Each structure stands twice: as C-alpha cells, then as structure tokens.
Amino acid sequence: MNQIKKLLIIGFVWPEPKSSAAGGRMMQLISIFKQNGFDITFASPALDSDFMVDLASYGVEKKTIELNNASFDSFITELNPDVVLFDRFMIEEQFGWRVSEQCPKAIRLLDTEDLHCLRTARQKAFKENRTFTLQDLLSEEVAKREIASILRCDLSFIISEFEMKVLNDLFKIDASLLHYLPFLVDEMTEDHLLELPRFEERNNFVFIGNFLHEPNWNTVQYLKETIWPLLKKQFSEAVLQVYGAYPSQKVLQLHQPKNGFFIMGRAEDANEIVKQARVVLAPIRFGAGLKGKLLEAMQCGTPSVTTTIGAEAMHADLPWNGFITDDSTEFAKQAASLYQDEKLWLQSQKNGIAIVNECYQKNNYASELISVVTSLLNDAENHRLNNFMGSLLQHHTLKSTKYMAKWIEAKNKN
Known part of the structure; x- marks a missing residue:
C-alpha cells in the first residue's frame, strides 16, 4: 500500500x-x-x-x-x-x-x-x-x-x-x-516438540476458559457432576485443575481437593499451564465459533478430549489430537487411556501439530x-x-x- x-x-x-x-x-x-x-x-x-x-x-x-x-x-x-x-x-x-x-x-x-x-x-x-x-x-x-x-x-x-x-x-x-x-498462528515443526515437556514430565488433567462465557461455566459443571466421577472410577489418582478468568462464587464452590478437583482461578500464563498438563478436557455442550483453548492445547503439544461441538470446524478432515465423543462414559474412558498410554499420547500430539499447520497458518x-x-x-x-x-x-x-x-x-x- x-x-x-x-x-x-x-x-x-x-x-x-x-x-x-x-x-x-x-x-x-x-x-x-x-x-x-x-x-x-x-x-x-x-x-x-x-x-x-x-x-x-x-x-x-x-x-x-x-x-x-x-x-x-x-x-x-x-x-x-x-x-x-x-x-x-x-x-x-x-x-x-x-x-x-x-x-x-x-x-x-x-x-x-x-x-x-x-x-x-x-x-x-x-x-x-x-x-x-x-x-x-x-x-x-x-x-x-x-x-x-x-x-x-x-x-x-x-x-x-x-x-x-x-x-x-x-x-x-x-x-x-x-x-x-x-x-x-505461526507454523510448528516437529523440532518444536523437543522444546516442550515430555510425557513423563507432565501431570494432571486441565480445563481452561473464561467464566464470563456461559459455555465454559456449563462445561465445568458437567465435568464436576458427570465426567469426573466416571473418570475417577477409571483412574483413582486423577487430578483436574480448572483455570479461568473471572470465576464466580458458584464456580469457586466446586473446589474439592479431596476428590482431586481443583478450582485454580485465573491463569497467570495459560500457555505454561497447558504445557505442564498431560491432557486437556473440554466436554463443551453448546457454543459456536472455534475453541481457542483447543488450538492452544495443540500448540502446547497437549492432547485433548472434547465433544463434536468442541471440535466443530477445527480440524478439517484430519485426525483429532486425542478423542471426540459426546458420550460421558466414553469421554471418561478415552481421557484415562490418553493420560496413561504414552504411544497414543505421542500420536495425538503429532496430530495436533498437523492440524495447526494445515488449518491455522x-x-x-x-x-x-x-x-x-x-x-x-x-x-x-x-x-x-x-x-x-x-x-x-x-x-x-x-x-x-x-x-x-x-x-x-x-x-x-x-
């Protein structure tokens, strides 16, 4: 110009x-x-x-x-x-x-x-x-x-x-x-993965999302009431950390450390938190647009489990960097296997890089x-x-x- x-x-x-x-x-x-x-x-x-x-x-x-x-x-x-x-x-x-x-x-x-x-x-x-x-x-x-x-x-x-x-x-x-x-976003290379924490260096499940956004609050409710009890049955040591800006009192009341369910509040650096987590959980039940939290997970080399609404229009015809399901029992099962199976986790991580480079360059x-x-x-x-x-x-x-x-x-x- x-x-x-x-x-x-x-x-x-x-x-x-x-x-x-x-x-x-x-x-x-x-x-x-x-x-x-x-x-x-x-x-x-x-x-x-x-x-x-x-x-x-x-x-x-x-x-x-x-x-x-x-x-x-x-x-x-x-x-x-x-x-x-x-x-x-x-x-x-x-x-x-x-x-x-x-x-x-x-x-x-x-x-x-x-x-x-x-x-x-x-x-x-x-x-x-x-x-x-x-x-x-x-x-x-x-x-x-x-x-x-x-x-x-x-x-x-x-x-x-x-x-x-x-x-x-x-x-x-x-x-x-x-x-x-x-x-x-910028292109990612497989070398980028070498700079990220490895499978064995990562811990916990994570959810991250602004609580002024109604779909995020609903997701956390669903995690607490339905998904988490099923996941704990599959994997008793599971810990979920829920981060998000502007949590209300009703969000904070879900904090239950004895059950491995932690409401952490605002993330100082969302990228760092997602990089340290092993799996992102996002059972989103309504919404629109693209989910920034799921793209961020891919950029951080963190596999995710989400719903069809969560993954809508996000990955072209490429395999997801984890699992997509609307069934709560299946969701918990797949989350547990993704957390515990390193081979599956590594393949999911690579899928995420392919999606980032194909769809968001x-x-x-x-x-x-x-x-x-x-x-x-x-x-x-x-x-x-x-x-x-x-x-x-x-x-x-x-x-x-x-x-x-x-x-x-x-x-x-x-």
Whole structure:
C-alpha cells in the first residue's frame, strides 16, 4: 500500500489476550494490519481492566469513547479513518450509523468472533432439553440483529467454516460479504516438540476458559457432576485443575481437593499451564465459533478430549489430537487411556501439530486478508451497489437506531 491507511477498531471490550480467545484473536488482527502499514486507533466504551493489553506497546493509539454521545461524531470526523473494524455486531449496532453518517467512504468491517445467534440458539435448545436444528436460528431474535449487521457491513470476518456454510445456505448471504478468517498462528515443526515437556514430565488433567462465557461455566459443571466421577472410577489418582478468568462464587464452590478437583482461578500464563498438563478436557455442550483453548492445547503439544461441538470446524478432515465423543462414559474412558498410554499420547500430539499447520497458518491467510481489504478500498462504490439489501438496511436502521440514540443522549443531558 503506497500511503499509510488509518484503521479504527471499535472494541466491545479492551483486548485481554490472557483472559479469552477473543482477546487473542483481536491481537492477531492488530498484528496483521500493523505489519501491513496501517496506522491503528483502538476505541472502546468499556471500562479499563487490570488485565487489558498495553496497546501503546504495540504502536496502537487508545481512545475511550461513550455510547449514545455525539462526542464520537467529532472524534471520528477528526480521525477520518479509511477502514473501521467493529468488534462484534453489538458494537456495529451502536456505532455503525455514526460511522456511516460521518465517514461514508470508510470501509466497514465486522469481526463476528463467532455467530452469537448460533451460540444462543444452541444454549436455549440445551436448557430446554431438546435437539437443536438450524431452523431454530430463523426464529432467534439475535439472528435478526446479527444478520442485519452483517448485511450493513462491507465485509464480515467469519472464524468457522461451519458458520460460513450456515450464513451462505440458511441466511443466503452473498459470498462477497463474507471472509473466512480462522485463528492465525505461526507454523510448528516437529523440532518444536523437543522444546516442550515430555510425557513423563507432565501431570494432571486441565480445563481452561473464561467464566464470563456461559459455555465454559456449563462445561465445568458437567465435568464436576458427570465426567469426573466416571473418570475417577477409571483412574483413582486423577487430578483436574480448572483455570479461568473471572470465576464466580458458584464456580469457586466446586473446589474439592479431596476428590482431586481443583478450582485454580485465573491463569497467570495459560500457555505454561497447558504445557505442564498431560491432557486437556473440554466436554463443551453448546457454543459456536472455534475453541481457542483447543488450538492452544495443540500448540502446547497437549492432547485433548472434547465433544463434536468442541471440535466443530477445527480440524478439517484430519485426525483429532486425542478423542471426540459426546458420550460421558466414553469421554471418561478415552481421557484415562490418553493420560496413561504414552504411544497414543505421542500420536495425538503429532496430530495436533498437523492440524495447526494445515488449518491455522498465519502466512496462508494474512496476505489474502490485506488483499481483500485493499480491493474494497479501491472499489467500495461498486461493492456497495451490489449489496442492495445492505443499503436498504443501512437506510432504515440508520434512522431508527439514530433516533433512539439521540433520545437517550437527550435524556442523559436532563
């Protein structure tokens, strides 16, 4: 790119790469745009947190903004970005109309993180004890909001190939509005394994996940109530360490050292903890997107046992780095055998490296991403002409959202 382009990222929260996969994903995106010469400002209405990344150390300007406040209009007009990236559809709903009004030429990108409507509908079906079907999405309120947001943007980043298929087949979203972008990590070699702790140097089962995320809390409940008693029968010395940011009191109450079940709280360095563990357990029963904890396990050379939802869209047609099962008895049995059988463990570890290199190679996706964004910058007008539904939604939603925001703004002044 000849001249420096300005990118404004509007974050739902400040990035916390050590607390969640979403935080790690955001830092991956920042890294790619930065390496390709973009001047980046990261703005968010969220409160600062003790665990947020120091954006300045990455050469990114930090800006706190307010919801339902015209001060954002002045800020973005002065900044005049070439590209605006919305972090999740809720942020596009809040700020998209202001961006469109103040900087109509700016390219509008949406990072969906995962399809919220898919996660919500699966969670609902699970709680109601019924089988989830894709048709459930059509009556989901969140789906209407999320799909409208995708249509209003010039391009949306979709993290899962399964979700790409849902958007194409069920919601009939044009392929030109979607860009497949999984987690992006460096290549691993077999030599990398030599730097990791060996089978006999590792101990314990581990689960790791941010407890603000409902699927993680549900997973830990399931581990404690169902999986763990079965696993202890198979392997009486088993110890499970559960790590995660923001554990609530109900999470902490599951701590039961006598039974080998330890609630450890926030991990100072998740990578180190997963590297020292022998097996990752992730019996996830609902959710969407890709599971950062399972990719991290592969990078740490740690085999895992998970469910079909956990492994969804994560490994192409390659063998998993451990086992995939939805049956609790089978889950416990396979976890015990993976923990105790070194040959099986080593093969699973190698499977993980193959998946990382085949499915998440940063070099395979970074240049394509920049190429697509550059193409949009050069031909935004034609791209938008071909997205009539997006223009229609932009027109109507802009008006309704705008006047609701103006009403809240006026109310706040009184």
